[in-house]
Amino acid sequence: GAGVSQSPSNKVTEKGKDVELRCDPISGHTALYWYRQSLGQGLEFLIYFQGNSAPDKSGLPSDRFSAERTGGSVSTLTIQRTQQEDSAVYLCASSLAFAGSGGWVFFGPGTRLTVL
Amino acid sequence: SQQGEEDPQALSIQEGENATMNCSYKTSINNLQWYRQNSGRGLVHLILIRSNEREKHSGRLRVTLDTSKKSSSLLITASRAADTASYFCATASNYGGATNKLIFGTGTLLAVQP
Numbered sequence: 001g002a003g004v005s006q007s008p009s010n011k012v013t014e015k016g017k018d019v020e021l022r023c024d025p026i027s028g029h030t031a032l033y034w035y036r037q038s039l040g041q042g043l044e045f046l047i048y049f050q051g052n053s054a055p056d057k058s059g060l061p062s063d064r065f066s067a068e069r070t071g072g073s074v075s076t077l078t079i080q081r082t083q084q085e086d087s088a089v090y091l092c093a094s095s096l097a098f099a100g101s102g103g104w105v106f107f108g109p110g111t112r113l114t115v116l
Numbered sequence: 117s118q119q120g121e122e123d124p125q126a127l128s129i130q131e132g133e134n135a136t137m138n139c140s141y142k143t144s145i146n147n148l149q150w151y152r153q154n155s156g157r158g159l160v161h162l163i164l165i166r167s168n169e170r171e172k173h174s175g176r177l178r179v180t181l182d183t184s185k186k187s188s189s190l191l192i193t194a195s196r197a198a199d200t201a202s203y204f205c206a207t208a209s210n211y212g213g214a215t216n217k218l219i220f221g222t223g224t225l226l227a228v229q230p
Contacts (some may be wrong), residue, residue: 033217033218035220039222041218041222042204042208042220042221042222043159043204044222045217045218045219045220048217056156056217059217069155091159098208098210101146102146102164102166102208104149104161104164105149105161105162105206105218106161107151107158107159108158109158110158
């Protein structure tokens with residue numbers, strides 16, 4: 001595709017349910033990022049994948065959060081036993097090279113998660 | 117955790133005026149990037165400045181970087197109503213064993229009045 005895509009665009013769930021958020025990065029991009037943005041706030045780093053290296057999971061807020069990246073392409077962010085404080089926009093981004101090398105980072109439109 | 121702090125948090129100016137936003141960060145970096153986020157969700161990459169650069173221009177944008185003060189500024193000249201958005205700085209670093217994740221500042225909300 002032309003850009004980073006995410007699905008679903010909106011997700012409403014009940015407290016305690018599990019959710020899966022999907023990210024399709026730009027083809028060929030080796031770096032993939034997940035961020036979370038609460039209303040009116042900045043972007044909170046969650047997890048970073050770079051090629052075949054072990055992901056940097058240092059931003060995941062609890063063990064209810066996990067992410068996978070299959071075949072170096074599509075990524076899924078899973079939130080188990082959702083809580084109301086998990087409500088936010090979840091943004092995925094990808095880049096051809098790692099950010100430290102100056103690779104431009106392209107963002108998807110995000111998934112708006114609402115936990116009732 | 118956030119790497120950068122931006123000020124002001126909000127800025128309101130008239131069309132045609134210049135807008136300056138500042139960003140401070142805490143650790144050594146490889147580069148610093150500025151992004152714009154319009155109401156909605158997507159972020160758009162604006163400009164990147166490397167740690168060995170001091171100033172960079174792109175159209176109506178001018179970015180400066182002072183690594184000794186760990187700060188950067190974004191200047192938008194001759195602002196337009198369409199520049200109304202939130203602006204974020206983001207730093208990339210692989211120092212101290214850190215991976216090359218991009219860490220964002222808190223953002224500045226710019227409103228340009230027509």
